[in-house]
Amino acid sequence: MLNFDADRFLKIQGGAVALHDEIHAVLGRYVAEGLDSVFFLGTGGAAILMYPAAALLARRSGLQVFTDRSAELVLTDHHALGPDSLVIIPSLSGTTRESIAALDFCRARGARIITLVGHADSALGKAADHAFVNYAQDDTSSESFYVQSLLIALSLLQHRGESSLYTEVAPALAQLPAALLKAKSGFEARAATLAAQLKDEPYHIITGAGSVWPEAFYYGMCILEEMQWIRTRPVHASDFFHGTLEVVEKGVSVILFHSEDEFRPLGERVEKFARQYTDKLTILDPRDAELPGIPAVLRSLLSPAILATELERLSAHLEHLRNHPLTTRRYYKRVAY
Numbered sequence: 001m002l003n004f005d006a007d008r009f010l011k012i013q014g015g016a017v018a019l020h021d022e023i024h025a026v027l028g029r030y031v032a033e034g035l036d037s038v039f040f041l042g043t044g045g046a047a048i049l050m051y052p053a054a055a056l057l058a059r060r061s062g063l064q065v066f067t068d069r070s071a072e073l074v075l076t077d078h079h080a081l082g083p084d085s086l087v088i089i090p091s092l093s094g095t096t097r098e099s100i101a102a103l104d105f106c107r108a109r110g111a112r113i114i115t116l117v118g119h120a121d122s123a124l125g126k127a128a129d130h131a132f133v134n135y136a137q138d139d140t141s142s143e144s145f146y147v148q149s150l151l152i153a154l155s156l157l158q159h160r161g162e163s164s165l166y167t168e169v170a171p172a173l174a175q176l177p178a179a180l181l182k183a184k185s186g187f188e189a190r191a192a193t194l195a196a197q198l199k200d201e202p203y204h205i206i207t208g209a210g211s212v213w214p215e216a217f218y219y220g221m222c223i224l225e226e227m228q229w230i231r232t233r234p235v236h237a238s239d240f241f242h243g244t245l246e247v248v249e250k251g252v253s254v255i256l257f258h259s260e261d262e263f264r265p266l267g268e269r270v271e272k273f274a275r276q277y278t279d280k281l282t283i284l285d286p287r288d289a290e291l292p293g294i295p296a297v298l299r300s301l302l303s304p305a306i307l308a309t310e311l312e313r314l315s316a317h318l319e320h321l322r323n324h325p326l327t328t329r330r331y332y333k334r335v336a337y
Contacts, residue, residue, distance in 0.1 A: 001188050002316050006181060008140070013177035015134040016144040020173055023148070024155045024166070026130050030112055031159040036084040037064040038156065039106070040149070041073065043098040045222035046090040049142060051214035052304050053149035061162050070102035083110035088152060091115065092141050094122020103127055116148050138326070139315070142218070142308035143180060150301055168297055175293030176302075180309045183289035187310040194282065195317030201280070202231060204253045205244060207270055209237035210263025212286070215304040216255075219311055227326040228318055237266040241273070248277045257307055258285040260300040284310065 038057060040050035051067060058065035064080050070089075073081075081087075087106045091099045094117035103113055103124060115128035118135045125131040136144045157163035198204075204224065208216035213236050220232035235244045237256075248254060254274045258267045274281045286306040291299060299306075319326045331337065 001185060001313065002192075002320060004184075004313075004316065008137075009181060009184070010177045012134065012136045012140040013143055013147070013180055015136075016147040017173045017176050019132050019134060019148060020151050020170065023132060023151045024158075026114070027152060027155040028159045030086055031156065034084055035063060035086050035156075037066065037080045037082075037086070039066045039068060039073075039078075039081065039085060039087045039111070041068065041070045041087060041099065041102050041106075042090045043070050043096045043102075045218050046092065046096070046099075046141075046145060048214050048218045048222075049145040049304075050088065050090060050149050051217075052146065052211040052301075053153040055211070056150070056301070057153040057156060060157055061160060063156065063160070070098045074098075074101050074105045081106060081109050081111060085109075085111040087111045087113045088149070089113065089115045089124060089128070090117075090145050090149070091122075091124050092118045092136060092138070092145075094119050094124040096124070099124060100127070114152070116145060139312050142215075142312075143305045146302070146305040146308065147176070150305075165297065165301075169295070169301070172294055172298055176298075179291040179294045180305065183291055183306055184309045184313060186290055187313050191310070191313035192317050194314055195321050198253065198282070198314075199318060199321045201253045204230065204232045204255050205248070206232055206234045206255045206257075207237050207240055207244075207267070208257035208259065209266035210259040210261045211301070211303050212257040212259040212267075212307055213237070215307045215311070216257045218308075223311070223315055223326075226329070226332060227315070228322065228324055229330075237263075237270050240270050245273065248274060250277070250279050252278050253280040253282070254278055255282045255284070258283065258287065260286055260303045 040054040054065055054067045089099050100123050113128045115124045115131045117125045117131055120133045134144055154166040158166035206216045206220040217234045220234035224230040224232050286303040289306050
């Protein structure tokens, strides 16, 4: 595979999976102490990666679940934030300014705070009530954060007696890193083909629904825009027909992410429409990925992680063909803003 270290990938994803016992123990203690609300915060892309787990928890639990933006929370406060709240803040570096401010704000209101970081000695690693630490890099962090946040949601549901999914999927976790690697390697040839097709496109509409919508949002904003300077329009599949459809025509690139959950019909509706009006429709479907040893119930929960691990291959080929390294920035952490 192009510019890829399989051993590093397995080590990082293995590190995320290995946190499951620690996550389950910590969350068990917090549930026993009493919780009435959970806040998935974070900043930018890391916050977006929390959305699938937050949605799962919100739909299946009696807990109040929120995904406020850190920068807004500290300016507006929140009536549900208090001593019975659990706050979850992801940050690979552990130094994100807005997330540090959110942590301080939440702590002042008595909330218990978990951080997901790559470095224990970072500001967010040291200031949390409990930090889950798994070193990763940008090209491996999405899957790691998806897995950790999913384990948090499933653990909360298990401890509250609202779902047994945690028990059902736990035995398969050891197989997950190798399964994701299998999916990644299986996508390599298509990634090269797609990169050649997409490399000169100036604009993409990127859409999806359910658990994969956050990955569509993330890939458009954090990869194509930030790392490749390509303009995108991420739009939820359910909103596609309330504005965005009017700019679809021949020559307009539409990238659709399908899901494996109950929201798949929303993506299928977009596909049916787009096939009629553009000659540049790209579909990525996690159902096509081979994941040996992973049961169906876990596959559906992992759809965004499957897409993330495949899209990393597309990114690697795009940066090569476009001669634009994924690490190149003009403004992000380069100038004052």
